[in-house]
Amino acid sequence: MSTAIRIAMRRASILLSASSLLAAHTALAAPAPPADILLTNGTIRTLDHRDSTAQALAIRGGRIVWTGPDAAAPAHADAHTRTIDLKGHMVMPGLTDGHMHPLVGGQNLIGCSLDYLPLTADGFTARIRACAANPAYRTASGWLVVRNWFQEAMQPPGVRMTKAALDSIDSTRPIIVLSSFGHSLLANSAALKRAGITAATPNPTGGQVVHDASGQPTGILEDTALNLMLAVLPHPTAQENVAAAAASLAAMRAQGITGFLDAWALPEDLSSFTALQKQGKLTARAHFAPLIEPAQGKDIAGDIRRLTTIRARYDQGPLTPSPSVTVRNVKLFMDGVITAPSQTGLLLAPYLVDKGTKDHPDWQPGPSKGPAPYFPLDILSPLLKALVTAGFDPHMHADGDGAVRLALDAIAATRKALPANDFRPAIAHDEMVDPADMPRYRALDTIPVLSFQWEKQAPDTTEGVLPYIGPDRARYLEPAAQLEQAGARIAYGSDWPVDPLDEWFALKVGVTRTNAPAAGARYAHPLGTEPGLSRTSVMRAITMNANYELRSDTVAGSLEPGKFADLIILDRDIATIPAEQIAETRVLLTMVGGRIVYSTGTFSPPVR
Numbered sequence: 050m051s052t053a054i055r056i057a058m059r060r061a062s063i064l065l066s067a068s069s070l071l072a073a074h075t076a077l078a079a080p081a082p083p084a085d086i087l088l089t090n091g092t093i094r095t096l097d098h099r100d101s102t103a104q105a106l107a108i109r110g111g112r113i114v115w116t117g118p119d120a121a122a123p124a125h126a127d128a129h130t131r132t133i134d135l136k137g138h139m140v141m142p143g144l145t146d147g148h149m150h151p152l153v154g155g156q157n158l159i160g161c162s163l164d165y166l167p168l169t170a171d172g173f174t175a176r177i178r179a180c181a182a183n184p185a186y187r188t189a190s191g192w193l194v195v196r197n198w199f200q201e202a203m204q205p206p207g208v209r210m211t212k213a214a215l216d217s218i219d220s221t222r223p224i225i226v227l228s229s230f231g232h233s234l235l236a237n238s239a240a241l242k243r244a245g246i247t248a249a250t251p252n253p254t255g256g257q258v259v260h261d262a263s264g265q266p267t268g269i270l271e272d273t274a275l276n277l278m279l280a281v282l283p284h285p286t287a288q289e290n291v292a293a294a295a296a297s298l299a300a301m302r303a304q305g306i307t308g309f310l311d312a313w314a315l316p317e318d319l320s321s322f323t324a325l326q327k328q329g330k331l332t333a334r335a336h337f338a339p340l341i342e343p344a345q346g347k348d349i350a351g352d353i354r355r356l357t358t359i360r361a362r363y364d365q366g367p368l369t370p371s372p373s374v375t376v377r378n379v380k381l382f383m384d385g386v387i388t389a390p391s392q393t394g395l396l397l398a399p400y401l402v403d404k405g406t407k408d409h410p411d412w413q414p415g416p417s418k419g420p421a422p423y424f425p426l427d428i429l430s431p432l433l434k435a436l437v438t439a440g441f442d443p444h445m446h447a448d449g450d451g452a453v454r455l456a457l458d459a460i461a462a463t464r465k466a467l468p469a470n471d472f473r474p475a476i477a478h479d480e481m482v483d484p485a486d487m488p489r490y491r492a493l494d495t496i497p498v499l500s501f502q503w504e505k506q507a508p509d510t511t512e513g514v515l516p517y518i519g520p521d522r523a524r525y526l527e528p529a530a531q532l533e534q535a536g537a538r539i540a541y542g543s544d545w546p547v548d549p550l551d552e553w554f555a556l557k558v559g560v561t562r563t564n565a566p567a568a569g570a571r572y573a574h575p576l577g578t579e580p581g582l583s584r585t586s587v588m589r590a591i592t593m594n595a596n597y598e599l600r601s602d603t604v605a606g607s608l609e610p611g612k613f614a615d616l617i618i619l620d621r622d623i624a625t626i627p628a629e630q631i632a633e634t635r636v637l638l639t640m641v642g643g644r645i646v647y648s649t650g651t652f653s654p655p656v657r
């Protein structure tokens with residue numbers, strides 16, 4: 050299918066949904082056809098453009114057909130209507146997670162995990178030793194893959210793990226430990242041998258094979274160097290991947306997630322979730338962003354060919370009430386992560402280094418601003434131009450302020466070259482943004498996709514970033530409020546499984562910028578001096594704005610007539626409770642396209 054036809058079809062689908070919105074409104078004049086499902090007696094926070102609240106909501110054919118007061122609800126029911134008494138509970142649109150890694154998330158739920166814990170070197174080794182002895186983690190290939198390693202929280206701070214720890218467990222069985230940030234892994238000698246990594250292995254573009262003083266690989270691989278290992282890691286079977294995708298969707302339902310972007314979609318991601326979709330088991334709208342590697346950046350024609358082939362195979366076209374699969378986004382990494390020990394985030398000014406003593410630290414600019422840009426601007430700009438011309442929206446990982454500027458510069462060049470193209474670029478993470486760049490998000494209609502749960506004092510910020518950037522730049526660390534003030538349309542993305550999947554904790558942190566009380570006194574204060582976002586802003590980020598990012602804002606993201614009935618019932622009203630309690634929120638019911646896919650507590654089946 051030609052690009053022109055595809056774009057025309059997409060425009061037509063937007064027009065169609067606009068006309069169905071109109072139809073739903075004009076239908077109010079005539080006697081309303083009875084609803085399939087009627088919700089009554091609740092606090093329905095619609096997140097429409099006026100932030101309206103309703104008591105009741107009617108659903109027909111998987112779409113919302115009416116919202117309004119309880120008194121008017123009976124007119125929408127007949128004998129076949131299923132009425133759900135909300136018993137005063139709050140309802141909001143289903144959550145749309147604008148950046149996550151759902152297949153890996155699912156694999157983590159069912160495999161050997163370090164559970165994101167702050168571990169000592171001994172604790173790290175002991176847990177992996179237990180996994181190695183556990184028959185549940187025996188795979189046909191014999192490899193042991195350990196996940197959810199919170200490398201930046203190792204205790205005491207600064208401890209560096211090497212292959213020696215893993216070799217002490219088993220030096221013949223390949224073992225790899227994947228950092229939860231997804232930018233590094235630790236391999237034992239057996240795994241390094243399988244990958245052919247030796248003292249002579251050079252650093253690939255956009256990555257690092259860490260060597261010790263004697264020149265031997267330490268077992269740590271950073272960024273694209275991970276590919277050297279992943280290329281030889283035996284693949285899980287198709288069946289194992291489908292099981293992981295199913296576990297992932299189950300976790301999402303319980304969180305209230307009704308849509309997501311898979312921000313690094315490999316073929317197995319697409320095939321696993323599509324397999325579940327064909328079985329009627331896809332319970333969230335699934336959007337996929339295949340990756341363009343830095344090394345592939347120059348072969349623009351090849352990239353477009355590859356991406357359009359993936360789209361032709363998997364994209365299911367305009368959205369329907371029943372969840373489907375899209376391939377409209379493309380992932381590109383501008384840099385790695387700013388957090389020590391990686392410091393692979395690209396900065397505008399050097400990372401600081403401590404030239405003092407333990408008792409008298411003296412932080413001074415060091416030699417490094419991070420790695421070279423993973424995509425130089427003269428490669429990135431033409432690549433973006435080709436992508437958006439082919440109908441893809443770029444989703445760009447940029448963590449440091451240098452990477453953010455690079456992404457914005459390429460977007461600016463693309464806007465200038467193609468002023469009529471309505472592409473919706475997103476920059477994920479944006480952990481540091483230079484103040485001069487903040488207004489550019491709005492000017493370039495670029496969506497910052499933020500992970501609110503990072504906006505707190507924690508080992509990875511308090512020890513892992515703040516000393517290395519100094520007080521001046523600390524003011525622009527996790528700058529959500531400043532971005533909003535500068536007019537940016539902020540979307541939320543969890544980046545799961547970089548952190549455990551906990552959207553409600555993330556929304557809490559987005560408002561308070563504080564850690565959980567369990568993190569202790571050291572991390573009890575808010576991060577920085579800037580305020581958090583308002584509750585409405587964090588709710589919009591994870592609903593309307595994430596749907597804008599994914600081009601589904603005409604059919605999802607708010608509770609309005611004509612839109613899909615994607616909604617959740619909560620155990621508390623997050624607009625009115627003390628902000629700290631938002632983290633404790635439990636989802637009682639999740640509905641996608643008018644179908645109840647999860648319910649518990651008050652609404653555990655039957656809900657009649």
Ligand SMILES: [Zn+2]
Binds near residue numbers: 149150312
């Ligand atoms: Zn990510």
